[in-house]
Amino acid sequence: MKKTLQRPVTPLAGVSSPVVPGIMPSVVYASDTPDSLDAQYEGTTQGFTYAREGHPNAEMLARRIDAMEGAENGIVTGSGMAAVAAVLLGLTQTGDHVIGGNGLYGRSLRMMAEDLPRMGVTTTLVDVTRAEAVAEAIRPETRMVMIEVVSNPSLRIADLDGIATVCNEKGVLLVVDNTFTTPSAVKPFEHGADIVLHSVTKLLAGHSDATLGWVAAKDSALNERLRVFAVTTGMTASPFDCWLAERGLATxxxxxxxxxxxxxxxxxxxxxxxxxxxxxxxxxxxxxxxxxxxxxxxxxxxxxxxxxxxxxxxxxxxxxxxxxxxxxxxxxxxxxxxxxxxxxxxxxxxxxxxxxxxxxxxxxxxxxxxxxxxxxxxxxxxxxxxxxxxxxx
Missing domain, CATH: 3.90.1150.10 (Aspartate Aminotransferase, domain 1)
Incomplete structure (x- = not known):
C-alpha cells in the first residue's frame, strides 16, 4: 500500500463549538497551490501565510478593537510603542515636519526628540490644549500632528475638535493616541482624527500580562502603508498575548x-x-x-x-x-x-x-x-x- 503524508489536523468538536477562542501559535500556514497562495496575497481570498504577516489571534483581536473605535482593518502590533513607531517612522520621510503634544508619553517624546531627527524629520512640541498653538507651528512641510486626548501624566485635555479643524484645513494628518481615554470616553475618528492608536497593554487588555498595540488609519491607502511597515519591521504580536487581550476585552x-x-x-x-x-x-x-x-x-x-x-x-x-x-x-x-x-x-x-x-x-x-x-x-x-x-x- 502506498504511504501518504498527512498534516496534523485539529480535532473538530462535532456539532458543538468552543465557547473560548483557541490560541493558534503556528508560525506558518500551508496553502494548496501557488494559485491559492497568490489569491491570499492579492486579497481575493482569506487566509494566513506567515505569522509575521498576520495570524488568527491578531485578526480576531484587531476586529474587536476596530468595532470599538469605529475603524476598519486595524493592525495589532507587538506593543503600544510599536504602533507609535509604525506611524512616526512608517509615514514620514526626510524633510518632513511633525508636531507633537508636549505632554505625550515619555517614549513618544523621546522618539520625536531623538529618533526622528536622525532620519531628517524635524519636530516641534506644543501645548495641545490650545488649537492655535498647533496652527502657529504648522509649516509647509508639516506631515502630521500627534496628540493624546488626555496627556500623560499631567491629565491635560487637548482641544481635539479645534486641532482636527486646523489639520483638516491645512491638509495635515491628525494622529490620536487614545490609550488613556479609550473608546468608552471618546472615539477620535468621530472628531476628525485620521489615525488612532492604542497601547492595548493598558486598559483594553487590563491585566498587565499582555504587551500589545493597535493602530488604524481612516484612509485605506494609509492603513496599508502602516500594515506593510509593521510587517517589514517585524512588529509581530504574540498569539498568546492577543488571546489574553481578547479575554480582557470581555470585561x-x-x-x-x-x-x-x-x-x-x-x-x-x-x-x-x-x-x-x-x-x-x-x-x-x-x-x-x-x-x-x-x-x-x-x-x-x-x-x-x-x-x-x-x-x-x-x-x-x-x-x-x-x-x-x-x-x-x-x-x-x-x-x-x-x-x-x-x-x-x-x-x-x-x-x-x-x-x-x-x-x-x-x-x-x-x-x-x-x-x-x-x-x-x-x-x-x-x-x-x-x-x-x-x-x-
Missing amino acids: FDLRFTRAQDTAQRLADMLAETPGVTRVLYPTRADHPEAARAQSLLKGRGCNMVSFEIAGGRAAANALTTAAQGIAFAPTLGDVGTTLSHPASSSHRGLTPEGRAALGISEGFFRVSVGLEDPEALLATFADGLAAARAVAG
Missing part, C-alpha cells in the same frame, strides 16, 4: 466603569488631604480644562488621577513605602491600582527643567485606579499621605 466596560467611579472618589479625597498641593482629574471643577472635559468626554473622567505632595523626593519615598498593597510600578490600566512617579520613570529622560515645564516635580504622582474595594484603597492612600507629611514636616 472592559465593567472594569472601566468601576475604576472610573473609584478614581473620582480618590481625586476628591486627595483634594481634601493636608500635604497634597495639587490634584488633577478631568471632571473636577478645578481642572484647567473642566468645561472641555464635560463637552468632549461627556463627563467621563476615566481611571487616572494625578497629584502632587509637598516634601520632594523624601516624601515621595515615604508615601510609596507606607502605601502597602499599592504597586509602585510605571504602568497603568491593570485590575490592581498602580502608583507611578514620572520623575523617576516615564519622564526620567527629560531634564529637570523639561519636567518642570510639564508640571512634573519630585512630589508628583500618577495613579492608575484599579478594582479594589474603594474604602480600602482610600484608607491605604491616607496611610501613605500621612507618612509623607511626617517626612515633609
Whole structure:
C-alpha cells in the first residue's frame, strides 16, 4: 500500500463549538497551490501565510478593537510603542515636519526628540490644549500632528475638535493616541482624527500580562502603508498575548466603569488631604480644562488621577513605602491600582527643567485606579499621605 503524508489536523468538536477562542501559535500556514497562495496575497481570498504577516489571534483581536473605535482593518502590533513607531517612522520621510503634544508619553517624546531627527524629520512640541498653538507651528512641510486626548501624566485635555479643524484645513494628518481615554470616553475618528492608536497593554487588555498595540488609519491607502511597515519591521504580536487581550476585552466596560467611579472618589479625597498641593482629574471643577472635559468626554473622567505632595523626593519615598498593597510600578490600566512617579520613570529622560515645564516635580504622582474595594484603597492612600507629611514636616 502506498504511504501518504498527512498534516496534523485539529480535532473538530462535532456539532458543538468552543465557547473560548483557541490560541493558534503556528508560525506558518500551508496553502494548496501557488494559485491559492497568490489569491491570499492579492486579497481575493482569506487566509494566513506567515505569522509575521498576520495570524488568527491578531485578526480576531484587531476586529474587536476596530468595532470599538469605529475603524476598519486595524493592525495589532507587538506593543503600544510599536504602533507609535509604525506611524512616526512608517509615514514620514526626510524633510518632513511633525508636531507633537508636549505632554505625550515619555517614549513618544523621546522618539520625536531623538529618533526622528536622525532620519531628517524635524519636530516641534506644543501645548495641545490650545488649537492655535498647533496652527502657529504648522509649516509647509508639516506631515502630521500627534496628540493624546488626555496627556500623560499631567491629565491635560487637548482641544481635539479645534486641532482636527486646523489639520483638516491645512491638509495635515491628525494622529490620536487614545490609550488613556479609550473608546468608552471618546472615539477620535468621530472628531476628525485620521489615525488612532492604542497601547492595548493598558486598559483594553487590563491585566498587565499582555504587551500589545493597535493602530488604524481612516484612509485605506494609509492603513496599508502602516500594515506593510509593521510587517517589514517585524512588529509581530504574540498569539498568546492577543488571546489574553481578547479575554480582557470581555470585561472592559465593567472594569472601566468601576475604576472610573473609584478614581473620582480618590481625586476628591486627595483634594481634601493636608500635604497634597495639587490634584488633577478631568471632571473636577478645578481642572484647567473642566468645561472641555464635560463637552468632549461627556463627563467621563476615566481611571487616572494625578497629584502632587509637598516634601520632594523624601516624601515621595515615604508615601510609596507606607502605601502597602499599592504597586509602585510605571504602568497603568491593570485590575490592581498602580502608583507611578514620572520623575523617576516615564519622564526620567527629560531634564529637570523639561519636567518642570510639564508640571512634573519630585512630589508628583500618577495613579492608575484599579478594582479594589474603594474604602480600602482610600484608607491605604491616607496611610501613605500621612507618612509623607511626617517626612515633609
